[in-house]
Amino acid sequence: MTGQPADETLSALPQLGEREMETTLRPSRLSEFIGQPRVREQLELVLESARRRGVPPDHVLLSGPPGLGKTSLAMIVAAELDASxxxxxxxxxxxxxxxxxxxxxxAEGDVLFIDEIHRIARPAEEMLYLAMEDFRVDVVVGKGPGATSIPLEIAPFTLVGATTRSGALTGPLRDRFGFTGQMEFYADHELDQVVRRSAKILDIEIDAEGSAEIARRSRGTPRIANRLLRRVRDYAEVRVDGRVTLEVARAALAVYDVDELGLDRLDRAVLSALVHSFGGGPVGVATLAVAVGEEPTTVEEVCEPYLVRAGMLARTPRGRVATASAWEHLGLRPPSRPDQAGPTLFD
Structure with missing residues (x-):
């Protein structure tokens, strides 16, 4: 992504070369998938019903923030159907x-997985409508007045689409999915299970307090939890005896600038600039990005989602505003000013 910070430890987007490691840690069956209980139960019913009827299941759309397991679920759909x-x-x-x-x-029954399906080109999207509905595509041969459309039958298949921006999907495409699963951020206890499972696969010795500490700072995202686990493992192998304990996890995460609330260097820089340079706001995202030396898209897409979810940043019609929690996290006392109360009817 353009403008991403140099330190991407807490970015939910996959890093260069990380896909191979994720493949090792991915669950292969629904029974092994941790978290997302509602989506998992609904998807299990869809797949089991299709298996009993001997037909491909409805097309599946998985939406939600990056790093929550959409690709893993797509591969699990194929595995559960015993399909390619x-x-x-x-x-x-x-x-x-x-x-x-x-x-x-x-082939009949195959699964086609399209990641970031909201970014598909319009001509391909229009062809996909017909393929999803009638298992047929029209191939145009030739150009100009002599062009002919040849119908081509395709084998019944199941499309699994993944998107981080469901609102960017066109209505006709969204309506052709029979099942939509909305992925949610993980609770700490679910991430703790993810960390312990990954530690077992990677042969990392970790105690309960160490895994809980990593899970607590992972911003509700399994991809970040697995990444932090590997960084803590590196620290444990080089600085101590290789065993991950609470003290080792805290020391390792301090080295990587991950604080007790899961904020990294850039998150704290944004809050610090907002509080110290702009009095807590409101301030525009472009101005805020210049103050921290990053691109506006980086601040808006990498930092803001978690800061808003953590209750430290508010988006208002006039700009970004630091909440009382942000002031307190920086060790400061929030001011009692009318403009800190947020937008009013006359803003």
């Missing part, structure tokens, strides 16, 4: 011909 999976992404499908070639190679 083809993987692509929305930005890769620029032309309708790209999609037609992929669809024509699918």
């Amino acid at each position: 999976i083809r993987i692509t992404s929305g930005p890769a499908l620029e032309r309708a011909g790209d999609l037609a070639a992929m669809l024509s190679n699918l």
